[in-house]
Amino acid sequence: MSDLFRFRPEMRFAPADAAARPLHLVETGADLPATLSPAQRAFAAAQGFTGALGSLCLLPDETGAIVAALFGYGEARKRARARFQLAAAAAKLPAGAWALASPLPAEVQKSEALGWLLEAYRYDRYGTQSVPEARLVAPAGLDAARLEIMAEAEALARDLINTPANDLGPDELEAAVRDLAARHGAKVAVITGEDLLAQGYPLIHAVGRASARAPRLIELRWGTDGPDLALVGKGVCFDTGGLNLKTGAYMALMKKDMGGAANQLALAHMIMALNLPLKLRLLIPAVENAVAGNAMRPGDIYTSRKGLTVEVNDTDAEGRLILADALAAADEEAPDLILCMATLTGAARVALGADLPPFYTDDDDLAAALTASGTRNGDPLWRMPFWAPYEPLIEPSLADLDNCPAGSMAGSITAALFLRRFVTETERFVHFDLYAWQPTAAPGRSKGGLGQGGRAVLGALSEVLGL
Structure with missing residues (x-):
């Protein structure tokens, strides 16, 4: 694998035969476990342990060695405010193996165990980070x-x-795809630079041509049997805004503008690692939206791969342009499902915040499956409408489509409507408008890049595609 990422041994469960200490979950005001000794009960009382959410009490034996722990599981109404509450214990417990000694409903147990694994993530490429060393023995079942x-x-x-972005541009994103493909025996094809024009991807070329790093369309294929699933992920490795230049404050996080591509790669990894019986096609248009003499300009009009003409009224609305060509390519094979992920609009954050990505689909059954799976897998989503009365907003006077309608209303919806115009042969299409970033650290979610949508999709695929 390249040094862009690695699969961490600390994000694993402890061996089933490990000598694990018990971890008891205690709700606020509840009785302490009956298995505790009188001395341990007295010790917990002396520490003022009440079961308050997130509190921890380490229990010694008569020699002073830590042999068990109590973790405050709070009240149900407070636990509902955030996911992965048990991850807070993983961050505080001493090193070694721990086993849950308190029963939990199966779905809650699954979510909490996942949160424990996620708590061990640290981004340590540029500096040493302290990693939690407490490991959980996977609960039975x-x-x-x-x-x-x-x-x-x-x-x-x-x-x-x-x-x-200085270490992850279109070249490096391509390398990450190739590494993942090698791991799973998938095939990769890439169209780069001027070949994009020759092979019918004018919008990807227009967005990325001003960068010293050549734009490209990266394609991964895997699987030979089963339903066809096409994944399309926005891969803007850095977004200056182009000639509609962002201010410094809005440019600061633009290394994450390839969050759609990253999340689609993560989903592809899960599909391939689990050997799901389907045919996978992943398309990532990878570009850097830069400023140079040959940059696309406001008012330019391009003919897309689909044949629709697009007027560029804002060069900072570049993500939907590159996705349009990639979606058109995916649609040409009329797969059973096209799934698009992109860090596309600030309007989505205004509407739903950083923690709850909106998704768009015309398929009610697909929407219900995704919503339910998101709840089960600690990956919440919220359905938003393809609102047909807003279609005129994306239809300018000179071209078929406008990449950025005037005004500040319904920006996420109009972006989704724009993308839907490029999917005409495929019956089921869903688009996710992600943030892909955790603004402040939370249990199981360190500050920084974040996976969104992938677990929800994975959990829904069996139902949606009949696997």
């Missing part, structure tokens, strides 16, 4: 291997998003 694959995928997405 849990599909531990599947959860470890989910954690691997999350680490992959976070590493790619966290890597600064």
